[in-house]
């Protein structure tokens with residue numbers, strides 16, 4: 001196994017569903033992320049740059065659109081997905 005390829009993946013992995021973001025009215029993540037990893041695109045979606053993320057959780061807290069942000073932990077085996085309750 002080429003584990004070196006998964007050094008980034010061993011941390012929590014965040015994915016952003018740009019389709020959900022397209023109907024988001026607040027884009028709260030754009031200003032809330034302390035690392036400025038969310039960039040609005042011209043078509044109303046969101047470009048998310050995971051590599052600089054330090055997993056503070058702020059984006060997940062401020063996002064009000066269910067399913068837009070997904071956290072997974074690849075090193076946990078199955079991965080864990082959080083949903084807004």
Ligand code: SF4
Pocket residue numbers: 016020021022024025026027028029030038046062063064065068069
């Ligand atoms: S991640 Fe959440 S807050 Fe940010 S644009 Fe998408 S739906 Fe909106």
Ligand code: SF4
Pocket residue numbers: 014032033034035036037052053054055056057058059060
């Ligand atoms: S967890 Fe923190 S640093 Fe990572 S994308 Fe979300 S707000 Fe930005």
